[in-house]
Amino acid sequence: MGTVGWFGLLITGFSYKMLPMFYLAHGLSDRVPRIVLFLWNAAVLAGIAFFLAGDPAAGITVSLGLLALAFFAYNVYVTQVRQARHKKNPGNGVLASVYSTRALVVVTVATFIFMGILPEQAADERTLVTIAWAYLWGWVALTILGYLAKIVPFLWWTHKYGPRAGKGRTPTMGEMLDERRVAYGLAAVAAAMVAVMVGLGMDAAVWLRWSLAALALFSLYYTYLIARVFTR
Amino acid sequence: MIHLEPAEIRELLREVYDPELGVNIVDLGLVYDVRNDDGDVYVRMTLTTPGCPLHDTITRAVERLLEAQPEIRSVEVDLVWNPSWTPDRMSEEAKRQLGFF
Numbered sequence: 001m002g003t004v005g006w007f008g009l010l011i012t013g014f015s016y017k018m019l020p021m022f023y024l025a026h027g028l029s030d031r032v033p034r035i036v037l038f039l040w041n042a043a044v045l046a047g048i049a050f051f052l053a054g055d056p057a058a059g060i061t062v063s064l065g066l067l068a069l070a071f072f073a074y075n076v077y078v079t080q081v082r083q084a085r086h087k088k089n090p091g092n093g094v095l096a097s098v099y100s101t102r103a104l105v106v107v108t109v110a111t112f113i114f115m116g117i118l119p120e121q122a123a124d125e126r127t128l129v130t131i132a133w134a135y136l137w138g139w140v141a142l143t144i145l146g147y148l149a150k151i152v153p154f155l156w157w158t159h160k161y162g163p164r165a166g167k168g169r170t171p172t173m174g175e176m177l178d179e180r181r182v183a184y185g186l187a188a189v190a191a192a193m194v195a196v197m198v199g200l201g202m203d204a205a206v207w208l209r210w211s212l213a214a215l216a217l218f219s220l221y222y223t224y225l226i227a228r229v230f231t232r
Numbered sequence: 233m234i235h236l237e238p239a240e241i242r243e244l245l246r247e248v249y250d251p252e253l254g255v256n257i258v259d260l261g262l263v264y265d266v267r268n269d270d271g272d273v274y275v276r277m278t279l280t281t282p283g284c285p286l287h288d289t290i291t292r293a294v295e296r297l298l299e300a301q302p303e304i305r306s307v308e309v310d311l312v313w314n315p316s317w318t319p320d321r322m323s324e325e326a327k328r329q330l331g332f333f
Contacts, residue, residue, distance in 0.1 A: 088331035166293030
């Protein structure tokens, strides 16, 4: 309920505002978001129902199936936003969230193929942990980190420069944060996350230790980048 | 008091920027109407999206800029959502700055 329901609906929910805003996309229908909302809730409720009924394995299959459809529908929405855009570059943070959403579908398809070939993996703890990492770090965390590159400069700019707007030159929000460093930071976090997933999948302890260390280090670097906004 | 024509006031409004897009509100096509009634200025404008988080910032920036002009006695900014803004209201310069044609 929390991991899939709250995180998923939170991110897709505020993306319906954030993505069109930063792509300057207009005239979008809310039909696909409604489909995403229905499928996502259905996935969560199906998982809960099967779990309470004492058949968690079936619940995982049905729930993941519905969730996969929700991921596809959400990607359709992202494509619609990009087709309706009037701003070519929404910022590297927003781009990171778009790429991670695309990757989510790729991982979902790969997971279904994998489980189709090896159905017993649906109950394998290591497989489930790897999938959970792909979702939580690969999509949830990367999307939040990417959006922070817009949200924090906006909040700081509004606080510091908002009262001065119209009285002379004020910096733009783009000047609050170096977009190139945002791209490098997020790419490094994503690469480290992929390395962690490989380590989890191979059950390779040494590889996992080093990749987790890299993930922590790059995450700290990105946090530092965001924190520097408050010095602008 | 020197009278500022609406076209001159509109030119002044090029000093007000959408801080996220980095484009001024005139080139964005957000300014619908400007009137000057003997120093009492009325500006009818919109924003690129309803619920824009920069709502107050941009409208206050317009007020501050115009209130600082000695030729202007009072400023009224009327923020409207109808007709809603569409990207075709942008100038060619705005489209160029946003990297899109």
